[in-house]
Amino acid sequence: MSTAPDVIRCAYAEFVVSDLRASRAFYVDVLGLVVTHEDADTIHLRAFEEYLHHSLVLRRGPVPALAVLGYRVRTPADLDLAEAYYRELGVRVRRREPGATLGIGEAVRVEDPLGFPIEFFHEAVHVERFTQRYDTHGAGAISRLDHFNLNTPDVPAARKYYEGLGFRVSEDIQDSDGTVYAAWMFRKPTVHDVALTGGDGPRLHHIAFATHERHQILHICDHLGALRQSDMIERGPGRHGVSNAFYLYLRDPDGHRIEIYTHDYYTGDPDNPVITWDVHDNQRRDWWGNAVVPSWYTEASPVLDLDGAPRPLVARTDAREMDVTIGADGFSYTRSTEFKLGEQV
């Protein structure tokens, strides 16, 4: 294989949304993201610690879907490496002129081997960093984009592909037969830039933004309650087993899943130990043993190809986590010698 591009981190996502006004009310008025640019068809948003043009683009369109996930690479020369690397993989590759993505320089956009639309870029417009603009932060201040979570049918194959890009595993979920249900992989020194969640794919399971404090997550819950929009809360708040982050999952007006996630832990040393969880450990997904709602396992956003058409799904053939345990409750244990029957839907 030719040399892979040097990926620094996950950097942005572009969602197609059906009602830009309703999406703006959620992402700006509730989540408090900063508007870098908006027009009749798009809103470009960033979180408070971000100084690149955007980390989320909302684009008005008929079919809510993921349009692209952006990874930042270390140098402009990495774009040539990306182009050669993906052409060698035999997938569709497009070079994009500076500004083809507003605020972003020259880029290479591909349909990766897992079926996801991925954009590699280096140059981007710098905008005001609101890190200490406490005059603008709400009580639910969001600091930055943290990770992507992807539904893909074959987690070991997806792990191998991402290892080829220099990503390392921090944690995973397996069973005693060696079936892998999920894996968390990183380039920046945190638990993940990308998580691979076993399921029919390619689908986007969620993107996550990080806050510094748990109370900021709790405020978002209270804010949604005050708006009588608590139905946007899908799962949590709670404490993850994997990653140890305090978490909340929201569904935006089109159903795109957004996680709000307190900072996890440092993974930057070369000997960072991998944590493997038993799929029957009911503290793996929620440290307090709370069940994972079924929709969290079954629902996700479709993804578009480079022509803007929704990608057909490939069904997972390995065992499904929801079949072997409902979230953190069904047929699982708190202490490995004491199985308990949880509720099964």
Ligand SMILES: O=S(=O)(O)c1ccc(O)c(O)c1
């Ligand atoms: O539910 S898990 O504890 O496995 C989990 C851990 C980290 C995440 O970012 C996530 O979405 C889910």
Ligand SMILES: [Fe+2]
């Ligand atoms: Fe997540």
